[in-house]
Amino acid sequence: MQQWQPSSVASTSVTELRSVTDLASVPTLSDASGQQAGLKLLGDGLDAFIARLALIQAATSTLDLQYYLYHDDLTGRALTLALLQAADRGVRVRLLLDDMATRGKDEALFQVAAHPNIDIRFFNPFRREYSRELQFITRYGVSTRRMHNKAMIADNLMAIVGGRNIGDEYFNAARDDVVFGDLDVLFTGPVVSDASVSFDRYWNSSLSFPVEQLYQEDISAEQLTASRQKLEQWAQNKQEHPYLKALKKRAGELVSDLGLKTGVEVGSGSVPSSGQELRQGKAYLLGDSPDKLLKPESHSAVFDNISQISDQTTESLLVVSPYFVPGDEGVKYLKQLVDRGVEVTVLTNSLAATDVPAVHSAYKKYRRGLLQGGVRLWELKPDLRQEPVTSWSGSSSASLHAKMLVADQRYIFVGSMNLDPRSVVENTEMGLLFEQAQMATEIRRVMAQQLPTQAYRLSLQDNQLTWHEQRQDCVEKTYDSDPQASSWRRLQSWFLGWLPIESEL
Numbered sequence: 001m002q003q004w005q006p007s008s009v010a011s012t013s014v015t016e017l018r019s020v021t022d023l024a025s026v027p028t029l030s031d032a033s034g035q036q037a038g039l040k041l042l043g044d045g046l047d048a049f050i051a052r053l054a055l056i057q058a059a060t061s062t063l064d065l066q067y068y069l070y071h072d073d074l075t076g077r078a079l080t081l082a083l084l085q086a087a088d089r090g091v092r093v094r095l096l097l098d099d100m101a102t103r104g105k106d107e108a109l110f111q112v113a114a115h116p117n118i119d120i121r122f123f124n125p126f127r128r129e130y131s132r133e134l135q136f137i138t139r140y141g142v143s144t145r146r147m148h149n150k151a152m153i154a155d156n157l158m159a160i161v162g163g164r165n166i167g168d169e170y171f172n173a174a175r176d177d178v179v180f181g182d183l184d185v186l187f188t189g190p191v192v193s194d195a196s197v198s199f200d201r202y203w204n205s206s207l208s209f210p211v212e213q214l215y216q217e218d219i220s221a222e223q224l225t226a227s228r229q230k231l232e233q234w235a236q237n238k239q240e241h242p243y244l245k246a247l248k249k250r251a252g253e254l255v256s257d258l259g260l261k262t263g264v265e266v267g268s269g270s271v272p273s274s275g276q277e278l279r280q281g282k283a284y285l286l287g288d289s290p291d292k293l294l295k296p297e298s299h300s301a302v303f304d305n306i307s308q309i310s311d312q313t314t315e316s317l318l319v320v321s322p323y324f325v326p327g328d329e330g331v332k333y334l335k336q337l338v339d340r341g342v343e344v345t346v347l348t349n350s351l352a353a354t355d356v357p358a359v360h361s362a363y364k365k366y367r368r369g370l371l372q373g374g375v376r377l378w379e380l381k382p383d384l385r386q387e388p389v390t391s392w393s394g395s396s397s398a399s400l401h402a403k404m405l406v407a408d409q410r411y412i413f414v415g416s417m418n419l420d421p422r423s424v425v426e427n428t429e430m431g432l433l434f435e436q437a438q439m440a441t442e443i444r445r446v447m448a449q450q451l452p453t454q455a456y457r458l459s460l461q462d463n464q465l466t467w468h469e470q471r472q473d474c475v476e477k478t479y480d481s482d483p484q485a486s487s488w489r490r491l492q493s494w495f496l497g498w499l500p501i502e503s504e505l
């Protein structure tokens with residue numbers, strides 16, 4: 001078995017987002033012209049899952065998937081079965097997973113990879129002979145740096161990138177857990193080739209290991225057959241599941257809009273280069289190098305390029321980031337934009353909505369400075385309000401997970417990157433930057449309509465933080481502390497705020 005022994009990577013303590021990188025040493029948007037692309041935003045979780053199934057079922061030659069998390073749940077199993085069926089048709093399937101959340105999944109993934117047309121690799125794997133908890137200590141700065149990319153590419157013709165991992169909570173399928181508000185972009189055109197090149201760099205990286213090298217137990221052909229039959233029987237038993245029934249109801253319309261064959265089971269057929277609902281725009285694929293994990297002073301190409309866009313902003317900048325830790329330099333930078341006449345709006349999670357209280361404990365110390373600098377600051381409410389077609393579940397809480405930037409109602413960035421030190425310095429990230437004025441204008445319009453009722457507006461009144469809630473009856477209520485946050489959540493945030501962990505968040 002090959003032992004993974006990368007060079008030692010020291011942990012960085014950099015917390016100032018604007019001073020992390022040297023822009024002169026990385027590729028810039030001016031180095032390459034954007035390419036025309038067909039674009040569709042996938043804001044609804046059900047639509048995002050249908051789009052992925054449609055690409056898998058329509059592919060005829062290749063499918064490349066790259067994800068940080070891949071859960072063994074309803075949507076995860078359904079997607080796995082779709083990949084196996086594609087492989088049965090002769091499609092070459094490559095699945096690249098970060099090893100952060102694969103504990104206990106080696107055997108199951110090994111069995112999937114036993115299909116002659118499926119290859120599975122783990123990125124930056126933990127050593128199987130030691131506990132993961134121990135490795136977070138003994139290999140600190142190596143095990144803590146992760147591949148956070150999220151992408152699916154079909155036949156090198158159509159791709160989906162964005163903020164979603166593979167799991168029920170990302171596709172509105174979670175019955176009892178928090179449902180994430182997330183965002184992807186589906187796109188076609190020559191820029192898809194750039195996504196394929198990025199995938200290949202990770203797939204061929206020295207940090208990428210085949211599952212067969214990490215799991216070396218003998219599994220008989222009978223066991224493999226039984227495993228496949230078990231998965232197919234599971235799918236048969238789930239045909240009347242409320243989520244899958246909602247999927248079938250919606251699938252025909254969405255798949256037709258994308259220019260694919262209608263129906264949930266798309267079947268074979270080439271992935272189209274355009275669809276009825278795809279907007280045309282100039283697009284740039286932004287992605288960090290996999291070598292970023294090996295170099296403590298490496299640059300974030302994603303952050304550097306979106307920084308260039310914000311530098312050029314003259315009218316408005318909308319930032320959506322579930323985990324937002326700007327640092328003192330980030331606060332100063334946003335204030336400079338405001339002083340230049342740019343309307344800066346930031347949407348992040350409230351303490352009650354966040355799934356990572358530690359990040360909120362770091363973010364909260366910058367709220368006052370942001371507001372004093374003229375930044376319009378909003379925090380998402382934890383309440384879930386969705387249309388009946390997608391709110392079949394019993395979930396009663398929501399958390400923001402989308403990562404988006406809209407500049408001057410012209411540029412839109414959708415990807416995996418949060419605006420926090422971990423995304424900039426520790427993890428690898430990717431996303432799509434595109435120019436589409438109509439979509440940018442629509443996003444701003446929808447946000448302006450929905451923010452007042454779906455998020456708290458923050459202000460300073462007599463130099464005290466105040467949260468404003470506009471209720472459905474148009475009556476405004478104000479709070480002088482984090483609304484809807486439990487006493488335990490407040491205590492967590494207070495305690496974590498004292499720990500020197502901001503650079504790791």
